[in-house]
Amino acid sequence: MNEPQTLTFNVGPHHSAAIGPFRIKVETDGEMVLAGEPDVGYLHRGIEKVAERMSWTGFMPYTDRVDYLSAIHCNLAYALAVESLAGIAVPPRASCIRVLAGELNRIGSHLLSLGHLAQQLGAGTALLYSLRDREKINNLFEMLCGARLTYSYVRIGGVAADVTEGFIEKTYEFLEYLLPKLKEYHDLLSNNRIFMGRLANVGIVTQAMAVDCGLTGPTLRAAGMKFDVRKNAAYCGYQKFDFNVPTGNGEVGSVGDAFDRYIVRMREIDQAVSIIKQALDALPEGAFSTPLPRLFKAPKGEAYAAVESPRGLFGVYVCSSGEKNPERVRFRTPSFPVLNLFPDILKNVPVSDVATIIGSLDIMVSEVDR
Amino acid sequence: METRELVHRIEQTFKEGVISASDEGLFPNVLIQAEALKPVISFCVHDSLMRFDFLECLSGMDTGEEMIVIYQLYSTAFSHRLNVKVSIGRHSAKVSSVTGFWRAAAAYELEAAEMFGITFEGHPAPRHLLLPDDWQGHPLRKDYVFPEEYHDIEHRRPPLRKEHARP
């Protein structure tokens, strides 16, 4: 008798499963995956090292590149950390605009994620539908700050510019436009038997696994834990907004499966729409930024700030030695701990589900590698 | 528990292991000795009043004089957080691995190991994570010299011209 042989595949680095170059060495026996080992670093740019050579304010555009799908949250986490270190008070209008921009960005990121997941399952049409709606968000951002992807809109002390004329009306219009489209997604995907069948009981991440591996965001919430930085450690005045934290409850399969992660994201879009409405209704008057000195130097010390990015807890640790450039900037990104999950989650799953699992975990490679 | 109480509780339990503790400020933390790391972490995880079941972040840091590893702990049960710092020497930077307490530590430790040259003793699968397997040096160290050549790819930085330098 011959020894049973296994076949080793490379899923990636150029595979559509993850957004960005991401390689998984997969060992298979026929259709079954026995083990999967991630290999990352294809997008490593050494942003943390770059920070040591940049000025405090000049580093802001680099934070966009940490997670270019939710650049506002990366800007925001860095700005919050530096502000708390330097003791800068942010005007209420700036905080409200930050919430507004952050939630818009969250919708955009979740839309892309859902389209991407659908594309993994062969429903490329849903991707184009979601890109159509994300395009509107990009237009809004272009109106707000001139950039469509890497915004650098949130600055230390506030935001780069006040909301432009007509932005508020356009945003209301967009929300009116989006609500029927969300129903369209539910008709096309959420209530689709094939879609449910492909996602149910696939890639189950239990609460214990998620906490052990350090996962946050929709993955942790889909596992049933109501953990959201916006509620647990509110920043930017999130405590003033009325919103729910949706959690997964295993509607079509078990708690914490791929469908739960998908549906939690869909429901977060609903919540984000409600937050944006509240922010638009109650946008305070006043300054949009606190002016900084020409040569800004953060005082000696260290600080940490965390925000809830679309993928989870996004934290920035800054350490200053009182110089004009940071001593150390550390990004705690929500996609990075997903690497810890791989030995378990890709064990005894069909090859077809590898892409589904990675897509549903919403791994952003630029944020894993930094 | 309040951060203050947490810090005091550790200070009282591990008198010798604690180098310094700050219970207020922007980044309240306990700085401990490398030998005391495992007992302290074990206490943080298993103590019924602490129950830190979530490792939010593990980062390395090079201050120029010493290496520091920062453990940011969070408890999902009590929603309190604590920062533990370990000070280790720069030359033979060694610290025990905490992968036994949280699996989250595995990837963070790999990253810190290759970026700072810290050896995490007892890590189940040490390897290069973000950098190529044959990369020389540890980029985030303060004394890191940028390579000018890698596999026949030349990379030289143009000297910083005076008019572009910041004041």
Add this chain to the structure above:
Amino acid sequence: MNAELSTISPMAAYVGSFMETAMPAWGLILVATTIHWFCLVVAPVMLMAYLDRKLGADIQMRIGPNRVSSYGVFQSAADTIKLFFKEDSGPEAQESWLFRWGTVAAIVCVFLALGTIPMAEAWALSNPDSGIVMVLAALCFSNLCVFWAAYSARSQWSVLSSFRVLAMVTAYVVPIAIALVPPVLIAGSPNLENIVRAQGGMPWKWAMFHNPATLLSWATMFLGLQIWQGRAPFDHSHAPGEIAGGYTAEYSGLRSGLLTFLEYASLLLGCAFIVTVYMGGWQTGINLESTGRAANIFELIFFWLKISGLVFVSIWIRWSLPGLRIDQIVNLSWRILVPIGLFASAVTAVWLVVARARGGGDIL
């Protein structure tokens, strides 16, 4: 001579009936074959490729091809010309003749099957006594050729997709074979021409609506053929999202164009086959005796209209549904389609026995 020829190749006999001077039989067959392949297979296939892109673009809110001629009608022709001049690069496995000729062999299978399908009265390249078996064999064999090609590419993804192609054969062939029983029972013959003749032009005279159970077996066959065509949602053998295109990734230039051609030729064969056995084939339901030989043209138009409807539905399904996982497809075929097909066959048999005992039962 014509009578003899019409048993070998009805279409050649038809072509011969236009000739003033007698032409040798092989010449007639050659002319008929050329007309058949180019006008009734290659041209429609290219048109379908265009339609698929255009309708798909419409479903996805894109514009689709719009550069070559108005609305990009000649896009497929332009693509074909381009592919002829593209470099034929590929993996080392190109040395293997199985890799090089596997897809060609698959296309040949599909062409052979299409040759037996009567597109108008007495309009088939050949009319074997058991045409149904011939088509069924061609369906399986074309996938076997794809399996050879995929397996010989020697890349991991290709090998995996070749296994999936084989798994697919078990998934579609049994449901299709079972779903072919009712029309054969109704017509009393496995000959495609006879099956069409046993039906009428109006929908209520199609085998599909012979009794309630045949509607079920029609659906079984339609799904089975969808699985065979390997288009989304049953595209697991080369799903781009899962296995990165599988074997299709190894081909370039004209060979990759052949794969596309195979895809649409399969779509055409699937739709033509089901129209022939279940949906009245070339029957028009209109008395065309007065039109003489031009009657065939009307029949051809009716046949193609029915095919177009099915092609449209296939394209619609392909662009709007997510793909099924391979185990879901195998489950679908063995646990749902096969029992339904068996049930429908049994019901049709009983129905026919009872109806014939009472002096009816035949459609016409």
